Amino acid sequence: MKTTFSLALAGMLLSTTAALADTTITIESWRNDDLTVWQQKIIPAFEKEHPDIKVKFVPSAPTEYNAALNSKLDAGTAGDLITCRPFDASLALFKKGQLADLSDMKIMSNFSDVAKAAWQTDDAKHTFCVPMASVIHGFIYNKDAFKDVGIDAAPKTVDEFYADLDKIKKDGSYTPLDMGTHDQWEAATMGYENIGPTYWDGEKGRKAVIAGTEKLTDPQFVEPFKQLVKWTDYMGDGYKAQTYPDSQNLFTLGRAAIYPAGSWEISVFEKQADFKMGAFPPPVQKAGDQCYISDQPDHALGLNAASKHKDAAMTFLKWVGSQEFAQIYGNALPGFFPLTKEKVTIKDPLANEFLSWRQSCKPTMRYTYQILSRGTPNLENALWAASANVMNKTETPEQAAEELQKGLASWYEPQQK
Amino acid sequence: MAQDRKPVRWHVGVFLAPAVIVYTAIMIVPLFATLDLSLYEVRDKVAAFVGLGNFAKLFGDPNWSGQFWNALWNNTWFFVVNMAVQNPIGIGLAALLSSNRLRFAAAYRTAIFVPTILSFVIVGFVWKLILSPLWGIAPDLLKSVGLRHWFAPWLGDPHTALTTIALISVWQFIGIPMMLIYAALLSIPEEVIEAAEMDGITGMSQFWRIKLPLILPSIGIISILTFVGNFNAFDLIYVAQGALAGPDFSTDILGTFLYRTFFGFQLQLGDPNMGATIATVMFAIILVGVCVYLFGIQRRLRRYQF
Known part of the structure; x- marks a missing residue:
């Protein structure tokens, strides 16, 4: 009796890992310039820690992104993770129920209120995207x-x-x-x-x-x-x-x-x-x-409310909110400055020059x-x-x-x- | 008598069914869905019936009507340039090609027709490069004949951008009227031409008096194709000038206006209902144009049977 139970359990476990191993999440983005950076630096870093999740980055042309994304979301064919434009474009998606509410995520405390403001409702009660970078x-x-x-x-x-x-x-x-x-x-x-x-x-x-x-x-x-x-x-x-x-x-x-x-x-x-x-x-x-x-707060990452792989997508979102991601992202794409409160060192001298103005000028x-x-x-x-x-x-x-x-x-x- | 009653002809329906079903599914239903969509407005996430409210907004609200009339006027000019340049040149080319004395006719025919099968993306991109003030060959070519001062950033000037785009469109599609007219010219029987020659009508006057009247129906078809094509145009302007159809909306035609409205652009969010309204108006314009042609012109054209 006991063995059959444990066998069944083992079988269940096996089947769940097998199911997880198949999980592929896709990211919608307008950053087609960054495709190689995502494929060569960011995604491998994540997949090394989470071998059970495969990530696909599918960018479209910047000026067409909003239009394409809106129709994909309406048709139910959009990716699991949505790169969020700042302010109203994303707010509208949240209000339509197409972006999930992420206010309860622990990693949100890694970001200042100003950083989050671009992806919150007007009353700042709901946050729906994890801030990634400003320009x-x-x-x-x-x-x-x-x-x-x-x-x-x-x-x-x-x-x-x-x-x-x-x-x-x-x-x-x-x-x-x-x-x-x-x-x-x-x-x-x-x-x-x-x-x-x-x-x-x-x-x-x-x-x-x-x-x-x-x-x-x-x-x-x-x-x-x-x-x-x-x-x-x-x-x-x-x-x-x-x-x-x-x-x-x-x-x-x-x-x-x-x-x-x-x-x-x-x-x-x-x-x-x-x-x-x-x-x-x-x-x-x-x-x-x-x-x-x-x-300018430039982009953040949100969760498609209709995603079929929410767990895997949330794992990725948590990682995006971490200091580790900020460090990789800020250096892989110099010029996109992480919004996290934690300390991130940027190696690129030209990017550092831009960053230094945050001290001397009012943003x-x-x-x-x-x-x-x-x-x-x-x-x-x-x-x-x-x-x-x-x-x-x-x-x-x-x-x-x-x-x-x-x-x-x-x-x-x-x-x- | 039983023999006199015609049996129901089931086969007619059976043979018609595939075409009717496919055409209904992919043309008629979407068309009526679009017309239907234009009668609604989304208020607090719920579609509300507003009757002709969207049309009132499109024609009455200066924010919309200004853009609409601008797009319609630009579209008309786009059509006028296409009609006035593409079709006469196409007819001329066809007349030259059908001349017996022309050598390498097949080579010319192919070369002139090739742009027609190129993608809009390639055409837009290539012409943008040719006309680029920085790396284009247009300024250098003009320089080599001492006319460098004629060059202007044509695609960037609100006064010239639309005409430039229209001429690019002419360049691309000149092959269509040429081929249609060429085929019509070839179908004129030798006897008619010979009879004309017996009467002493040769050369140019033969073209004007004999051939042109015989190809008029083809010219009519080309005109209506140009009209429908131009009022549905979108691709070339989108590729060359972007969805904002710059500079200052000077190249904005109904197609780009519809795209921006329906799908949104940058921070402007898409509005499917207003988009459908514009699409309906476009449909009406084309319908009226085609009807005018069918009932006003085509019926009066004289056809010759050989």
Whole structure:
């Protein structure tokens, strides 16, 4: 009797391990640039500890990700783990019941409230994604080019910034400022929202727009547009048809001096560029002013509520919240900065330069992301078009600001007063 | 008398069934589902019937109607360029190809037709590279003939982007009218041509007076194909200019507007109901266009029997 029981038990155990060994979880993501890093560094590290779980990373193109993911979730064909966009896109999925509530996970205590804010309900009661990384905006420059032209140090103020650009332009061997407006989003993300916080005092301005006490037509929100117009004098011939990959290639081929950047470029650039690179934060208006950086919560990982492999997926999520993961991730993808409270050492010097600004500058994030892009017209998309129009000179900064304000006020009550 | 009663012809139904079932399942049902979807709106996770409310929003709310009219106007221009450039050139090419004196006709025919079978992704990507101000060959080619100053970042300028895209589309699809007209020209009987020659009608006047009237029905078909194809277009603009159809929505046509609305884009969330509304309007536009052609034009075309 006893033996039959233990045999049955052993059989059950065997069958469960066999079942577990088959478990394959898939991760939905828009980070197709990182595919090899996931396949070669991150997934093997996890599978070494958990040989019974196989992980597949299936990225899609960034701009198509939300649309593709939404249809996959609706159709029930999405992966077990979902890479979460910050704020409303993921919040909407949680509200539809497509992302599971992860508030009770122990590892959530590894993250600060600010880090979690991008993946919580408005009242901060429910958290639905495990924060993975943020990106920091600034400018990457070609150190060799600066030396050639005779610039000793990176610019700190706006005046220095333009003085350096003038020098590079006069020299003529480099495109001074490497950006195009064809794909539109660089103008908004790497242009307007990069330098903007310096003018609207970071978090103060961002929160004031949400509260409705400041308007997008106020001078602090128009001035960054005026700066963008000035930038166009230093941009390459035909910048209107220059695409994002064009800009990346132009810089890594060593033909441009300053690249308005997000830290996610670091790993791509370091692989391709054979010159020394440096970075500087958005220049301040007057020497000694407080500097601001856009430290944007970028991605997190959530659980598909309809997943068939919840246990395996939760095991992976727990690992994503650990210090060990942060250490691997932050170093495998320099430029994506872990959001964990625990100590993580980043070895990459350029990434460390970006990271050091967290100490000297006040961090904020892209103001369009929280709450303000919930309605129609969508403020984020409108900002892309507005920034590109201003740089293409089809709209004046004032017109662009006016239009953004009109669009926002058409559906956002606090701005209607 | 029993003989006079015709037996039920079961075989008719049996033979029709496969086509009817497949067509119903993959065309008619989705079509009506789309029309149905456009009559609802999601409120607090529940679909609520709003009648024609979505259409009122599309035409009445300036946030929507502005984009819609912009897309419709762009689409019309896209069609006009295609009609005005692609079809006359296609007919001209076909006339040249069917000429007896042309050597290597088969080689030309193949070369001109090849772009048609290329994927939109390749066409969009290749033309983006050709026209790139940084590494494109267009600026260098113009430079070699001393016209470098003619070059502009065409795809990045709101005034020229749409026309440029339309011309790329012409380049890609020029093979279709060419082949159809070529086939029509070949089907003209020798006797007719010989009779014309006996009457002294040769060369250009033979083309204008004899051949062109005979291929008019084919031209009509090509026009309607171009119309339907252009008002359903999406791929090329999506590939070359992205879903935001930049710069400043200057290349936004109904297809890209529908895509952004239905599936969402970046932070904009998808709205299947408004998407279905736009799809329904597109359907109506194409339906009206096709009806105008069928009842207004095709019936009046004179056909010649040989």
